[in-house]
Amino acid sequence: xxxxxxxxxxxxxxxxxxxxxxxxxxxxxxxxxxxxxxxxxxxxxxxxxxxxxxxxxxxxxxxxxxxxxxxxxxxxxxxxxxxxxxxxxxxxxxxxxxxxxxxxxxxxxxxxxxxxxxxxxxxxxxxxxxxxxxxxxxxxxxxxxxxxxxxxxxxxxxxxxxxxxxxxxxxxxxxxxxxxxxxxxxxxxxxxxxxxxxxxxxxxxxxxxxxxxxxxxxxxxxxxxxxxxxxxxxxxxxxxxxxxxxxxxxxxxxxxxxxxxxxxxxxxxxxxxxxxxxxxxxxxxxxxxxxxxxxxxxxxxxxxxxxxxxxxxxxxxxxxxxxxxxxxxxxxxxxxxxxxxxxxxxxxxxxxxxxxxxxxxxxxxxxxxxxxxxxxxxxxxxxxxxxxxxxxxxxxxxxxxxxxxxxxxxxxxxxxxxxxxxxxxxxxxxxxxxxxxxxxxxxxxxxxxxxxxxxxxxxxxxxxxxxxxxxxxxxxxxxxxxxxxxxxxxxxxxxxxx
Amino acid sequence: xxxxxxxxxxxxxxxxxxxxxxxxxxxxxxxxxxxxxxxxxxxxxxxxxxxxxxxxxxxxxxxxxxxxxxxxxxxxxxxxxxxxxxxxxxxxxxxxxxxxxxxxxxxxxxxxxxxxxxxxxxxxxxxxxxxxxxxxxxxxxxxxxxxxxxxxxxxxxxxxxxxxxxxxxxxxxxxxxxxxxxxxxxxxxxxxxxxxxxxxxxxxxxxxxxxxxxxxxxxxxxxxxxxxxxxxxxxxxxxxxxxxxxxxxxxxxxxxxxxxxxxxxxxxxxxxxxxxxxxxxxxxxxxxxxxxxxxxxxxxxxxxxxxxxxxxxxxxxxxxxxxxxxxxxxxxxxxxxxxxxxxxxxxxxxxxxxxxxxxxxxxxxxxxxxxxxxxxxxxxxxxxxxxxxxxxxxxxxxxxxxxxxxxxxxxxxxxxxxxxxxxxxxxxxxxxxxxxxxxxxxxxxxxxxxxxxxxxxxxxxxxxxxxxxxxxxxxxxxxxxx
Numbered sequence: 008x009x010x011x012x013x014x015x016x017x018x019x020x021x022x023x024x025x026x027x028x029x030x031x032x033x034x035x036x037x038x039x040x041x042x043x044x045x046x047x048x049x050x051x052x053x054x055x056x057x058x059x060x061x062x063x064x065x066x067x068x069x070x071x072x073x074x075x076x077x078x079x080x081x082x083x084x085x086x087x088x089x090x091x092x093x094x095x096x097x098x099x100x101x102x103x104x105x106x107x108x109x110x111x112x113x114x115x116x117x118x119x120x121x122x123x124x125x126x127x128x129x130x131x132x133x134x135x136x137x138x139x140x141x142x143x144x145x146x147x148x149x150x151x152x153x154x155x156x157x158x159x160x161x162x163x164x165x166x167x168x169x170x171x172x173x174x175x176x177x178x179x180x181x182x183x184x185x186x187x188x189x190x191x192x193x194x195x196x197x198x199x200x201x202x203x204x205x206x207x208x209x210x211x212x213x214x215x216x217x218x219x220x221x222x223x224x225x226x227x228x229x230x231x232x233x234x235x236x237x238x239x240x241x242x243x244x245x246x247x248x249x250x251x252x253x254x255x256x257x258x259x260x261x262x263x264x265x266x267x268x269x270x271x272x273x274x275x276x277x278x279x280x281x282x283x284x285x286x287x288x289x290x291x292x293x294x295x296x297x298x299x300x301x302x303x304x305x306x307x308x309x310x311x312x313x314x315x316x317x318x319x320x321x322x323x324x325x326x327x328x329x330x331x332x333x334x335x336x337x338x339x340x341x342x343x344x345x346x347x348x349x350x351x352x353x354x355x356x357x358x359x360x361x362x363x364x365x366x367x368x369x370x371x372x373x374x375x376x377x378x379x380x381x382x383x384x385x386x387x388x389x390x391x392x393x394x395x396x397x398x399x400x401x402x403x404x405x406x407x408x409x410x411x412x413x414x415x416x417x418x419x420x421x422x423x424x425x426x427x428x429x430x431x432x433x434x435x436x437x438x439x440x441x442x443x444x445x446x447x448x449x450x451x452x453x454x455x456x457x458x459x460x461x462x463x464x465x466x467x468x469x470x471x472x473x474x475x476x477x478x479x480x481x482x483x484x485x486x487x488x489x490x491x492x493x494x495x496x497x498x499x500x501x502x503x504x505x
Numbered sequence: 506x507x508x509x510x511x512x513x514x515x516x517x518x519x520x521x522x523x524x525x526x527x528x529x530x531x532x533x534x535x536x537x538x539x540x541x542x543x544x545x546x547x548x549x550x551x552x553x554x555x556x557x558x559x560x561x562x563x564x565x566x567x568x569x570x571x572x573x574x575x576x577x578x579x580x581x582x583x584x585x586x587x588x589x590x591x592x593x594x595x596x597x598x599x600x601x602x603x604x605x606x607x608x609x610x611x612x613x614x615x616x617x618x619x620x621x622x623x624x625x626x627x628x629x630x631x632x633x634x635x636x637x638x639x640x641x642x643x644x645x646x647x648x649x650x651x652x653x654x655x656x657x658x659x660x661x662x663x664x665x666x667x668x669x670x671x672x673x674x675x676x677x678x679x680x681x682x683x684x685x686x687x688x689x690x691x692x693x694x695x696x697x698x699x700x701x702x703x704x705x706x707x708x709x710x711x712x713x714x715x716x717x718x719x720x721x722x723x724x725x726x727x728x729x730x731x732x733x734x735x736x737x738x739x740x741x742x743x744x745x746x747x748x749x750x751x752x753x754x755x756x757x758x759x760x761x762x763x764x765x766x767x768x769x770x771x772x773x774x775x776x777x778x779x780x781x782x783x784x785x786x787x788x789x790x791x792x793x794x795x796x797x798x799x800x801x802x803x804x805x806x807x808x809x810x811x812x813x814x815x816x817x818x819x820x821x822x823x824x825x826x827x828x829x830x831x832x833x834x835x836x837x838x839x840x841x842x843x844x845x846x847x848x849x850x851x852x853x854x855x856x857x858x859x860x861x862x863x864x865x866x867x868x869x870x871x872x873x874x875x876x877x878x879x880x881x882x883x884x885x886x887x888x889x890x891x892x893x894x895x896x897x898x899x900x901x902x903x904x905x906x907x908x909x910x911x912x913x914x915x916x917x918x919x920x921x922x923x924x925x926x927x928x929x930x931x932x933x934x935x936x937x938x939x940x941x942x943x944x945x946x947x948x949x950x951x952x953x954x955x956x957x958x959x960x961x962x963x964x965x966x967x968x969x970x971x972x973x974x975x976x977x978x979x980x981x982x983x984x985x986x987x
Contacts, residue, residue: 054604058824060597060705061584061606063738093820095867097844104823159840167828296867298876301709301817303739 017228018263020256022185022221023140026198027176028208029147029216030073036146036175037064037107044214048152048168056146056173058102063302066091070175071114073207074144075308075316077177078115080201080323081139088307089114091144091300096293099167100149108178110297113143114306120181120201121325122193125343132339134325137194138182147174177207183222183233188252192245195219200324204349212243219248224269225259234259235269239283242276251276255283327352335365344373350388354395361399364406371398375416379423392426393419401429413486414438442489447480448496450488454479455500465501473497509575509669509723516563516574523556523563523574527618530576534620534667537987542642543652543662545581546589547621552576555618562616571726573616578662578671581622582629583714584703585609592705593637594627596825596832596851606703607738608672608714608731615730620668623658627853628822629679629707631655632925635916636855643912644686645985646951650909653683653925656717660687663717665987670718670727674704676711677810678905678929681941684717685904685954688943688983690724690971691717693929695962696936697742699728700735706821708814709740711933720981721942721972725749728964744962752965753972757791762970763798763897768928774907780945780953781903784974788901791973798900800889805882806931807923812866812879813934818856819863825851858919887935894960899970902928904941904954928956938964942971943980952980 035042038055055062078085092110118139125132149172153162179198185191199210199217210217219242224234239255242248259269274283322330324346331342346352351372358368376393380386401422404410410418410433418432433439441447454476455462465472476497480488507515515521531549538544559574579585582592584602591597605613612619626636634642634657642657644650645665652661656673660683663671673680675693684691692715699714706712716727726749734743764785769778789795827833827847834850837843852860866875893900905925915922932939937958944955955974959967975981 054602057829059602059604059830060590060592060600060824061582061602061701061703062604063702063740065737065739095820095823097823097826099826099828099840102824102829103820104826105820165840294869296820296864296869296872298816298820298867298872301740302706 016264018225018256018260019228020186020223020225020252021183021233022187022191022223022252023183024181024185024191024194025220025222026179026181026195027218028077028179028198028202028210030070030175030177031206031208032067032069032073032175034067035173036067036070036144038173040173042174044216046170048166048170051170052172056102057169058104064107064300066303066306067175070144071306071308072316073175073205074114074142074177075313076205076320077179077202077207078118078142079317079320080205081115081118081120081142081179083115083118083139083142085115085308085313086112087310088112088305090305091303092297093300095296098148099165100151100169100172102149102169102172106146106148107300107303108145109143113141115142116140118142120194120197122190122197123325123328123339123343124189124193125339130338130340132343135190137184137190140180140182142177142179145176145178147171147176188249188256191221191252192249195248196245197324200347204321204323212245221248221252221255223252223255223259225256225263234263235271237269237271238273240273240275240286247276247278250281251283254281258283321349324349324352331365335359337365337369341369341373344377345369348388354388357395358398358402361396363399363402367402367406368398371402375419376423391423393422394426397422397426397429404429404433408440408442408489409433410438410440411486411488411490413481413490414440417486437485438487440489441484441487442492444492444496447488447493448500450480450483451476451493451497451500454483473501507669508720509571509718509726512575512669513569513571513573516559516569519563523559523618524553526574527552527556527576527620530618530620530668533665537645537665537667540643540648540987541645541661541665541667542640543578543623543658543665543667544621545591545593545624545639545658548588548619551588552618552620555613555616559616559618570615572612572730575617575670576620576668577612577617578620578623578659578668579609580625580656580659580671580673582625582674582705582707583609583672584705585619585622588622590622590705591639592628593625593639594852594856595638596847598832600831602703604703607700607735609703611731611733612672617730623656623662623671625658626655627856628705628818629655629674629676629712630818630855630859632678632682632922633910633912633915634658634683635912636853638853641912644909644951645987646688647909647949649911650951651686651912653686653905653909655679655683656691657683659717660684660689660691663687663719664689664985666984670716670723672714672731673717674707674712674714675929675933676708676713676814677933678926680715680717681904681929681939681954681956682925684941685956686909686952688946688952688980688985689717689719690721690940690942690975690981691715692724692728692940692964692967693932693938694728694732694964695742695938696933697740698732698744698938698962698964700733700738700741702735702737706817708817709821710817711810711814713933721940721968721975722750722753724940725753725968725972742962747965749964749968752968754969755973755976757788757793757970757973760793760899760966760970761897762788762793762795763893763900764795765803765900765902766797766799767801767803768902772906772924772927773903774947776947777903777905777907777953780947781901781955784944784955785901787977788970788974791977793970796897798893798897800886800893800931802882802885802889803931804927806886806934807927809879809882809886809934810926810930811862811923812875813883815859815863816866816876817863819860819867822852822856822860827851855919883934886931890931890935890937890958890960894963898959898963898966900958901970902956902958904928904956908947908949908951908953932956932958937961938967940967940971942975944974944978945980
């Protein structure tokens with residue numbers, strides 16, 4: 008991908024993402040405390056996650072299950088033999104001053120994730136596979152709250168909250184296969200979709216359940232060697248990931264063009280100024296003095312266990328997108344919107360299973376239902392009183408000509424609020440469509456007779472008056488007249504009366 | 506000295522009450538502590554309270570277990586809820602655990618009466634209990650000598666009659682070596698047989714808790730009480746725990762015992778060598794077939810150990826940083842100063858030495874040459890033992906090449922101190938059970954120990970050999986005059 012700089016040399020960016028994803032287990036990775044977010048400081052702690060003397064970690068088996076499922080969903084090879092290691096560094100939020108992580112034998116390796124790059128202008132989508140280098144399990148650290156400064160340096164005192172210490176994480180490292188900010192943002196979104204589909208994480212970026220660090224360098228197009236890599240942190244939305252990368256690509260190209268040297272460093276994305284700011288320059292690589300965790304035995308996943316977990320995997324977003332397009336004939340756009348959320352996709356599938364044509368079901372869900380859910384943000388699609396079967400029934404009424412599209416829209420709010428059978432409701436509301444040609448013809452005659460002036464205007468060439476007559480017919484029938492039929496008969500009467 | 510079984514008989518026959526037994530122990534502590542200094546904290550009130558509960562049970566006609574009402578000492582690196590646990594370190598001076606270690610919980614459940622927490626080398630790092638930040642413990646047989654270490658307090662307390670039995674921990678010989686120096690029985694069980702939950706970690710892959718007692722039978726009883734799978738310790742073995750007293754048989758017919766050739770060479774004290782040789786002949790006369798066994802990699806144990814143990818220790822001790830508990834220097838200007846001064850002032854010289862060694866051996870560029878190589882040596886030592894146990898039921902050798910030395914003799918020379926563990930370390934590296942039983946005295950009247958080593962989970966063989974030997978000799982019946 009090239010950038011829009013006026014320089015003669017064309018550059019491309021080489022981008023890799025390191026994503027930390029909190030697993031949504033009830034309890035911590037090695038101890039029994041709750042993982043719930045937002046509790047008062049130091050209320051979700053125990054001697055183990057506090058690293059008190061003599062305590063020992065015991066692996067929460069749910070963590071292993073979630074990590075393996077995430078690995079499988081990312082098409083990784085699951086290690087039959089894996090282990091934990093100690094990663095050592097001193098920091099007050101790290102109770103033991105080492106983090107139990109995985110070093111040379113991660114639970115999953117060599118996978119891939121497919122991203123779909125949707126082009127709004129053309130409405131088409133292209134797909135790209137991004138390699139997954141590895142996925143490993145580790146414990147999260149606590150959180151520092153600084154007094155008198157927002158950093159440790161310069162603060163007059165610091166407080167530590169260990170509620171988050173020991174919350175299970177998976178770290179997912181991508182290959183440097185990404186080339187643009189859009190690709191990176193799409194990768195992160197797809198990763199979130201996957202962990203949400205699996206139910207292994209809530210993927211909430213604001214609460215820090217999903218944290219992405221970006222590694223990025225630029226090089227002239229056609230060269231094989233990598234440029235000097237810069238790490239960017241502190242992006243808490245997909246949009247921020249995209250903008251931070253776009254900013255950084257421009258910054259690095261400009262630096263190279265003006266003969267500046269790119270330094271290997273960590274930069275922070277500053278949302279307010281929309282820039283990346285240097286945080287610290289890396290002087291050589293840190294020595295974490297990794298060694299195998301002697302308090303935990305090796306992790307062995309039997310092939311039986313693996314096949315059980317494999318069988319429990321849901322259909323993944325990229326598989327659904329593919330199926331919706333190729334089997335159900337949906338557009339790339341509809342497939343993308345419907346599969347963004349597993350519950351939405353399942354609602355759609357249930358509607359189709361109940362007999363609704365896919366395209367119509369997709370339209371109702373992506374338009375009217377989505378609008379309603381947007382307006383009532385506390386509701387999830389699964390909370391709707393309108394069941395997929397009800398929606399299919401409503402669509403069926405339209406398809407059969409029993410009600411008009413407008414009639415369906417009239418009853419929708421009631422169905423969304425209170426549920427119930429659409430057939431009964433349209434009967435009760437008197438919305439059954441008027442499809443009797445003679446009756447409609449008679450109504451049209453009445454309308455034309457009652458509006459001679461408008462009829463005069465029509466005849467004088469103001470053809471859009473036809474809409475006015477249709478409107479009058481609808482008014483007389485409370486919208487029940489079949490609009491197609493009404494238009495046909497009206498057109499016939501208007502021309503034949505001349 | 507009264508055995509567990511004899512005390513139990515006195516209790517159930519109501520000849521003595523548990524409170525009387527506890528009071529006797531506490532009085533003994535009061536009279537000999539000024540000379541021996543085994544304990545860091547004596548928990549007299551708690552002990553009497555526990556003893557009262559046992560008496561109430563007996564009065565109510567309830568059945569009591571063998572350990573009920575028995576006075577025990579606990580090495581001060583095992584966490585005891587509400588009772589200070591210092592590891593003999595300044596950095597944990599004021600640390601009172603809010604949780605109970607699995608072993609001490611098991612003892613409480615069995616009705617044992619905890620008389621106090623015993624002295625040790627700081628964080629169990631040492632072989633003489635001289636690195637304790639608080640006090641020196643002296644050998645009850647000669648109070649100018651060390652009791653050995655690191656569980657010197659627990660060994661001295663039993664030898665001095667301050668408690669019937671005690672718990673120690675053994676990372677490279679820290680139970681067997683002081684047992685040998687103090688003329689008592691001390692056993693390090695198979696790695697994973699006893700839960701480490703609540704044992705303050707020194708070297709996690711080597712640490713193991715075990716009993717001290719005056720007789721092999723008492724060790725068998727105490728081992729049965731503390732052994733067993735613990736879901737809180739991922740390295741604990743999920744195995745059935747037998748009644749270990751069933752293996753206490755007076756003869757050794759049909760048993761094959763190997764003598765480790767490499768332990769009878771340079772550095773072995775002549776008197777110790779002679780005592781052990783005599784003991785081996787005794788084993789033969791008890792019906793055992795004795796053969797010579799070579800463990801060629803045995804001698805590399807110390808080198809491997811002094812890389813692996815400090816490596817693990819450097820990480821295990823990183824948590825003592827002044828942030829969460831324990832000591833913190835009061836007036837640091839910044840985080841780095843708080844870290845460095847808290848640790849500089851909180852740890853003693855030996856602990857700092859090992860943290861530095863371990864930090865170095867795990868550093869990038871040195872890991873392969875030191876840590877990884879040491880782990881390979883460990884595997885080779887294990888293989889030597891595996892080969893040996895295909896031929897024999899148990900191995901024997903001296904527990905320590907010498908008897909207890911004078912206080913201060915080796916404390917200025919860490920290397921000579923490290924060599925004291927020459928014969929015990931390989932057993933930890935291989936995760937095997939090992940026990941020291943008294944097998945004589947030198948001309949100075951200091952006890953000598955015979956080490957009996959078994960295969961993985963073959964505590965039965967170790968106990969049988971130790972018991973048969975003990976029944977045929979009277980070394981264990983002698984007591985120091987204090």
